[in-house]
Amino acid sequence: MTYLDKSINDEVQNLMIDVFEAIKTSQEAALSAAELLATQNIFENIFEKVKNTGFYKEDENFKLVKAMNMDTDGETAEEALFNSWGSMVKTINTASSQEEFNAKFALFVPIILKRMTAIN
Numbered sequence: 067m068t069y070l071d072k073s074i075n076d077e078v079q080n081l082m083i084d085v086f087e088a089i090k091t092s093q094e095a096a097l098s099a100a101e102l103l104a105t106q107n108i109f110e111n112i113f114e115k116v117k118n119t120g121f122y123k124e125d126e127n128f129k130l131v132k133a134m135n136m137d138t139d140g141e142t143a144e145e146a147l148f149n150s151w152g153s154m155v156k157t158i159n160t161a162s163s164q165e166e167f168n169a170k171f172a173l174f175v176p177i178i179l180k181r182m183t184a185i186n
Contacts (some may be wrong), residue, residue: 067126069169071119079168081112099144099185102151106182113175121172130173147181154178 070078085105089097116122122131141149154174161167 067130067166067169067173068121068124069165070116070121070172074115074119075165075168077115078112078172079164081108081115082168082171084108097148097151099147102147102178103182103185106179106186109175109179109182112172113179116172116175121169122176131176143181143184147178147185150174150177150181 069075085108088105088108089101154171154177157174158167158170161170
């Protein structure tokens with residue numbers, strides 16, 4: 067896995083923080099699909115910034131996104147979103163540096179967006 071271009075790394079990190087802050091403001095004990103969907107515009111912003119750097123076109127990153135974008139036959143669209151979200155959280159929590167954390171998050175952005183779009 068390659069890391070994000072230095073020109074956008076900090077910006078992606080700040081937007082990622084916005085996603086997690088938006089979710090943690092919830093008063094509910096469990097995360098809802100509506101809360102995740104409320105962050106869709108932030109995910110779209112991240113995707114556009116990252117896409118423009120060629121990050122997703124790099125062979126290694128493309129293969130990782132493709133592998134993580136597992137088929138979710140038999141799941142509802144909401145279950146698929148929650149499963150992708152859970153996989154993302156587990157994956158980013160294995161990062162050994164902030165740059166790796168940001169890059170792992172960015173790899174999941176198109177997958178999370180695809181799941182959000184399926185609900186909408």
